[in-house]
Amino acid sequence: MDVLNHLFLGFSNAISPANILWCLIGVSLGTLVGVLPGLGPVATMAILIPLTVKLNHISALIMLAGIYYGSMYGSSTSAILVNIPGEPASVITSLDGYQMAKKGLAGPALGMSAIASFVAGTLSIVGLMFFAPLMSSLALGFGPAEMFALTFFALTILFSFTGKSLSKGLLSGCLGLLLATIGIDVQTGALRFTHNSPHLVAGISLVAVVVGLFAVPEILINAEKISLYAYQTHIGRVLPTKQDIIKCLPTMFRATVIGFMVGIIPGGTPAVAGFVSYDIERKIAKKPQTFGQGAIEGVAAAEGANNSATSGGLVPLLTLGIPPSAPIAVLLGAFLVHNITPGPLLFQEHPEVVWTLIASMYIGNVMLLVLNLPLVGMWARICRVPYPIIAPLIMVISFLGVYGDRNSLFDVWVMLIVGVMGYIMRKLEYPLVPLVLAFIVSPIMENALIQSLTLSSGSIMIFFSRPISLTLILLAMVSLAGALLSRKRQAKVVEVLGLEGD
Amino acid sequence: MVLMEKTTSALLLVLGLYFTVQSVSLGLFSSGKPGVGFFPFLGGLILTIISCAQLIGTLKICKDTLEKPWSDKQGIRNIVLIVAFTALYIWTIGILGFLIPTIIYLLALVDLISEYSLKKKLIYSLASSFILFLIFAVLFAMPLPKGLLW
Numbered sequence: 043m044d045v046l047n048h049l050f051l052g053f054s055n056a057i058s059p060a061n062i063l064w065c066l067i068g069v070s071l072g073t074l075v076g077v078l079p080g081l082g083p084v085a086t087m088a089i090l091i092p093l094t095v096k097l098n099h100i101s102a103l104i105m106l107a108g109i110y111y112g113s114m115y116g117s118s119t120s121a122i123l124v125n126i127p128g129e130p131a132s133v134i135t136s137l138d139g140y141q142m143a144k145k146g147l148a149g150p151a152l153g154m155s156a157i158a159s160f161v162a163g164t165l166s167i168v169g170l171m172f173f174a175p176l177m178s179s180l181a182l183g184f185g186p187a188e189m190f191a192l193t194f195f196a197l198t199i200l201f202s203f204t205g206k207s208l209s210k211g212l213l214s215g216c217l218g219l220l221l222a223t224i225g226i227d228v229q230t231g232a233l234r235f236t237h238n239s240p241h242l243v244a245g246i247s248l249v250a251v252v253v254g255l256f257a258v259p260e261i262l263i264n265a266e267k268i269s270l271y272a273y274q275t276h277i278g279r280v281l282p283t284k285q286d287i288i289k290c291l292p293t294m295f296r297a298t299v300i301g302f303m304v305g306i307i308p309g310g311t312p313a314v315a316g317f318v319s320y321d322i323e324r325k326i327a328k329k330p331q332t333f334g335q336g337a338i339e340g341v342a343a344a345e346g347a348n349n350s351a352t353s354g355g356l357v358p359l360l361t362l363g364i365p366p367s368a369p370i371a372v373l374l375g376a377f378l379v380h381n382i383t384p385g386p387l388l389f390q391e392h393p394e395v396v397w398t399l400i401a402s403m404y405i406g407n408v409m410l411l412v413l414n415l416p417l418v419g420m421w422a423r424i425c426r427v428p429y430p431i432i433a434p435l436i437m438v439i440s441f442l443g444v445y446g447d448r449n450s451l452f453d454v455w456v457m458l459i460v461g462v463m464g465y466i467m468r469k470l471e472y473p474l475v476p477l478v479l480a481f482i483v484s485p486i487m488e489n490a491l492i493q494s495l496t497l498s499s500g501s502i503m504i505f506f507s508r509p510i511s512l513t514l515i516l517l518a519m520v521s522l523a524g525a526l527l528s529r530k531r532q533a534k535v536v537e538v539l540g541l542e543g544d
Numbered sequence: 545m546v547l548m549e550k551t552t553s554a555l556l557l558v559l560g561l562y563f564t565v566q567s568v569s570l571g572l573f574s575s576g577k578p579g580v581g582f583f584p585f586l587g588g589l590i591l592t593i594i595s596c597a598q599l600i601g602t603l604k605i606c607k608d609t610l611e612k613p614w615s616d617k618q619g620i621r622n623i624v625l626i627v628a629f630t631a632l633y634i635w636t637i638g639i640l641g642f643l644i645p646t647i648i649y650l651l652a653l654v655d656l657i658s659e660y661s662l663k664k665k666l667i668y669s670l671a672s673s674f675i676l677f678l679i680f681a682v683l684f685a686m687p688l689p690k691g692l693l694w
Contacts, residue, residue: 093684209598213556216591220563223584232580235566265626265657266619430658434650435672437630442676446686454634462627469614470549488583496577 045171052397056405061101061398068105069406072112073413076129077120077421078432083113083129085257085436087372089443091249091379099380100395104402106376110369111163111352111403114312115410118155118345119421123148131312131348134320138333138340145336149418150282154290154338155345156414157282161291162298162346163407166353169302171400174389178361181386186497187504190490191511191518193483196364198518199307200476208525210472218480219487221246228485229492241452248375249447250456251481256368257440258461259468261433281415282338290342293323297346304347305354311367312348312355319347353403359384360396363486368475371482379447545614549602556595563588625656641691642681646673 055061075086087106094102117129122139135155142151184192201211224235225245236242282290297319304315323343324333333340356373358364363385365371377384382392389396414421444457464474498504505511563584570581614620633649650669654660660668680686 093680093686096684209594209601212594213591213598216587216594217556217559219587220559220584220591223563223587227580230580232570234570234580234584235563262623262626265622266615428658430654430660431668433657434653434669435676437626437653438646438650438672438676441634442680442686442688445689446680449687451634451638451689458627458630458634465623466548466552470545470552472552491583492578500573500576500578 045175048393048397049171049401051394052399052401053404055100055394055398056104056401060098061104061402062405064097064101064105065108065402065406066409068108069112069115069409070413071105072109072114073116073410073421074424075109076113076116076118076132077424078427082256082260082369083110084368084372085253085260085440086113087369087376088249088252088256089440091372091376092443092447094376095379095446099382100398102380103373103376103382103395103399104406106373107356107399107403108406110373111349111406112410114163114345114349114352115156115159115414116421118159118341119152119414119418120425122151122155122341123422124425129312131316131351132344133313134316134344135341135348137320137344138335138337141334141336142338142341147336150286150338151341152418152422153415154282154286154341156411156418157287158290158294158297158342158346159349159414160407160411161294162301163349163353163410164404165295165298166302166305166350167400167403167407169298169350170353170356170403174357174360174396177357178386178389181361184386184510185508186490186493187508187511188514190487190494191505191514192362192364193487193490195514195518195521196358196366197476197480197483197487199521200479201522206471208522210470211476214467214472214474215476215480218477218482219484221251221477222481222484223488229489241450244448246456247444247447247450247453248378248482250444250453251460252372252375252478253440253444254457254460255464255474255478257436258457259464259474261437262461262465263468264429264433286338290339293339293342294346296322297343298350301347301350302354305351305366306357307366312351315347315351315354316344319343360388361386363388365479365482368478371475371479374482546602548614550599553595553599553602557592557599560588560590560592560595564592622656626653629653629656637689637691639691642688643673643677646676 056065071086071090072083075083087109090106090109094105097105113129114131117132118135118139121132121136122143125136125140139151139155142148197215201208201215222245224242225233226243227234233243300319300322301312301315304318305312320333320340320343323339324330327333327337327339329337352369355366355370358366359370359374361384363374363383365374374384382388382395440457441454444453445451447453467474467477494504495502505515565588567581567585567588570584571579572582572585573579615623629649629652633645636645647669650672651665654665654668658665677688681688
């Protein structure tokens with residue numbers, strides 16, 4: 043009952059004309075960046091955060107969240123029509139979606155993608171609505187030791203399972219932890235690693251790091267080989283048949299549950315959720331051989347799961363203040379820019395923010411269904427915009443976004459340097475997500491560590507004497523050991539099969 | 545690629561050592577409690593150890609690994625020029641203001657990565673710069689860098 047009352051409060055705020063407008067702008071922008079390969083939701087959200095400072099904080103968060111879940115809808119369009127997924131999450135969608143398009147069934151594939159996204163997106167918000175307050179009340183009992191163990195666990199999982207190499211994941215994460223320590227120490231007021239530079243006193247800008255890591259390398263990688271995106275596919279009728287919808291309904295429900303659960307886990311990105319759901323669906327299918335050849339259930343499984351994972355990812359953010367993936371990390375940055383700290387107290391201190399955001403997601407999903415069913419032809423035409431036209435504009439908008447954050451040209455230099463660093467890291471297969479997540483989590487982790495050690499007079503036994511922190515630290519160790527073993531096994535297989543370089 | 549792997553590992557090792565040593569000088573403990581340098585010391589130490597292992601691993605493996613090219617000549621040229629143009633753009637924007645360097649920057653980038661006619665490129669860079677200026681400076685009232693020429 044309490045949940046429904048809160049939801050009613052959320053809806054009463056979310057349906058204000060301003061919030062409806064910002065929701066529409068967010069989901070439209072999300073669909074646009076999802077359709078356009080080369081500019082993802084992470085970079086877009088990072089660029090827009092500083093520009094939202096003058097907005098009402100709720101409207102700003104509604105718009106930024108809209109970009110995230112909207113991009114999941116949009117990315118399937120280019121995946122189905124031109125076999126170029128706008129987002130990694132739609133790689134799986136392209137397996138069957140593009141095959142359907144080649145058979146002249148692009149319309150039903152796009153339609154099923156929109157319907158599955160809508161069903162799973164909406165049902166997963168129901169999950170978020172009931173699961174998040176429950177988790178939040180559990181997390182209220184967390185002390186500094188549990189908080190440190192939780193951040194340690196979250197980062198360890200990410201370091202272990204992102205990228206091909208464990209050591210590269212760890213190096214990337216350590217770099218993020220250390221970059222965040224530059225500047226003034228909030229606990230003591232002491233300056234660290236600033237070398238008397240006034241620019242470094244306030245620390246390295248989060249926006250500069252995020253835009254530098256995600257927008258600049260994207261442009262540089264694409265500039266190596268410029269290609270013109272153009273599609274030839276005929277769309278035809280958009281709605282799938284009634285039989286197709288009935289056939290795919292169980293798939294959509296399964297995809298919702300799988301996507302939501304995967305989304306909660308650190309590192310459980312929409313792409314991973316889509317893959318897991320598709321794999322399970324193929325295994326239980328009556329005709330598994332049709333998967334990869336244009337099975338409409340394949341499109342529903344992938345799209346349903348990746349949309350559901352976006353809501354799942356909000357659970358650890360809203361209840362623990364821990365972002366499980368890069369777009370959620372940027373969303374955390376947006377909360378912080380607007381002086382709202384996500385975590386166990388968020389539901390008590392800012393219920394209007396959380397519940398308006400949740401209510402806006404219901405509205406946003408309806409808007410996305412309308413945008414992606416009747417207007418799919420318009421988004422499809424956008425796939426034709428050549429990359430050389432978009433890329434220079436992204437660079438200038440990135441510049442404006444970073445400069446606007448603190449009105450500092452120094453931050454723009456930081457963006458460029460981090461961008462070049464990000465480009466080299468991507469080429470050498472260093473994962474970028476651990477760096478940005480560690481950069482964001484570093485102050486929380488340091489505070490929790492210092493407070494714990496102060497409470498225990500310097501004894502690290504505090505982390506092992508409390509059941510929750512002990513469990514989390516053990517899980518972190520198990521995940522590190524597991525990652526190490528699985529990589530060794532993988533290397534052995536590669537060596538035996540002579541697959542070096544693949 | 546192999547050389548870049550080695551160089552990156554070596555740079556990370558240097559960075560790890562820098563943070564470790566600097567953290568010690570900041571103070572690891574004060575009055576029995578963890579000091580200002582405690583957390584970065586831990587991070588720096590882990591970075592040093594892993595980058596050292598990574599460097600040793602790279603030196604060992606690379607002898608048997610086929611050298612993969614970084615990119616083709618055209619790709620490398622594009623990357624270097626984009627970074628150079630962007631650095632020049634950031635530098636000049638502080639002196640000349642937003643508008644003129646943006647027009648030149650957009651023209652330079654679109655010229656580098658596309659094969660449109662000069663007329664189209666000029667229209668694109670002029671129109672985009674003015675639209676961006678109108679959106680950000682006028683509509684959002686964002687304080688853009690002002691120099692000698694706007």
